[in-house]
Amino acid sequence: MSVPFAGLELANPIINGSGTFDAIAAYTAFGEELCDPFPFAAYVSKTITLQPRAGNPPPRLFEAAGGLINSIGLPNKGLRGYLEQDLPRLRSICEAARPAGAAGAGVPLITNVMGSTATELEELAAACEEQDAIAALELNVSCPNVSTGLDIGADPEQLRAVVAAVRPATRKPLIVKLTPNTADVPACALAAQDGGADAVSLINTLRAAALDPGRGAGSGERWLGGGTGGLSGPAVRVVALAQVAAVAERVEIPVVGMGGVQCARHARELLDAGASVVAVGTESFRDPATGSRIAAQLMSVAEA
């Protein structure tokens, strides 16, 4: 059941959502058993920025109805730290990883990058272009533009311009991770396609807030250290289904569908809505083997 996707060949249609699985930490916790079967047919890194980021002050999590609000703040070692420290380890994990349905080992590494200007994103893409270990790039465009304050990915014209600026910096497949926090998601998907994206992925988390339950009603104190956060988990699945279907109807490029997927039926629904590949995110927090379990179920149905 080989799955062609934006120039890559995946052993099955299940990958991870960026920022929901730290392969290096998981390898430390579980050892080499993590790699056979590896939960995903491609591994998407967490978001890398040019400069290191410590992340948001705690509290970073809030358990909401049917899901989780996170305000992590994209902690990462910065581009140089990623290339020097993390990439060699990710490369060896990805080389040893045998996903469900594959005869041998090896999954593509997709590196997710974020910048607050087109210039920053170009620099990140150019640095990744030189790395053989990186198979593809994903652009996180849920970042405020430093001059306008608007999320780059929320405005179709701005998004088209940014993707068009990054496109010449890399020949690797370029995936644009769309934000759901905008009026017209299909218009943004079309803009990404026009700018030269090879694929789009959605949905990112829905912007959400929570008040401090310990302070009592009326205090108005925000719970999350970052003020607001992003909602994920089962609560967002039906939103994802609608957005993925609307985007897949409009664009020619392949779509990665994600949002609240817990089982093979949920993945199947996103595939039926037009996604080529499905990403698992929050459910991996509850069980790290969720990805391979879903992939195996999808493949056993396909064979039957």
Added chain:
Amino acid sequence: MSLAPPYRRELRVTANEPLGAYRILRAAAPPPSPGESAPAAGQFAMIAAVERWGGGTDERPYLPRAFSIARCTEGDWLFLLEDVGPGTRRLCELGEGDALWALGPLGRPFELPQPEQHAILVGGGVGIAPLAILQDALSAPAPVLLGFRDAAHALGAELLRDAVVATDDGSVGHPGRVTELLARELDGTESPVVYACGPPAMLEAVRSLCERTGTPAQLALEAGMACGYGACYGCAVPRADGSYLRVCVDGPVVDASELAEVVEPGAYGEVPA
């Protein structure tokens, strides 16, 4: 340190009995996966009920909850529970034969004392749990000092052997703080090493006392976490150098010298009323 397999396992509850204000949940330990050894003192598991996890207040719980493996005995893993929110409430309801998801054992355990060192165990509230399995792992008897808010909670001290108890309300044992007992114990101990787990204010008092007296200390931290294996980055605690550590993979046991201060952790919702 034992490595868990990379998937959650279904355990069978063998008992769930009250111990004062707490409950002790016992579940049959999973058959070890290849290369897996018994949980080390200080390691934890992410646990959730297989049935009816969700559907409580605000449709919670959704995520599994992190619990120290309080003891491994007679083929069971023991967890010490206190009903403080929808997740702990559901776990408190479980009965013999019910199914429990468990991912683990996870995290960095306590480092056992060097031959010349004398261990002192200090715990507070539900945080006494990892000190029980540590007591089992020690080759020499060590003083156990435990603090609780009142007599009902102080019954939890029965989880360990030969504990000296302090209570906030003075109803049992030493009236006052467990760190007052610790200060006294440190005075009469050569080459002490302190092992502590409890609420942040108590851990901070222990950390600060050990810093003043030059005593090495290992602190078992607690923080709300979604995954337990380094994926979510939710359990961040500030280090002395201003960076954040992840309690799940950099802890839960940390050397006290790594921290400038023990701060209130960011729980994801098990907020006591």
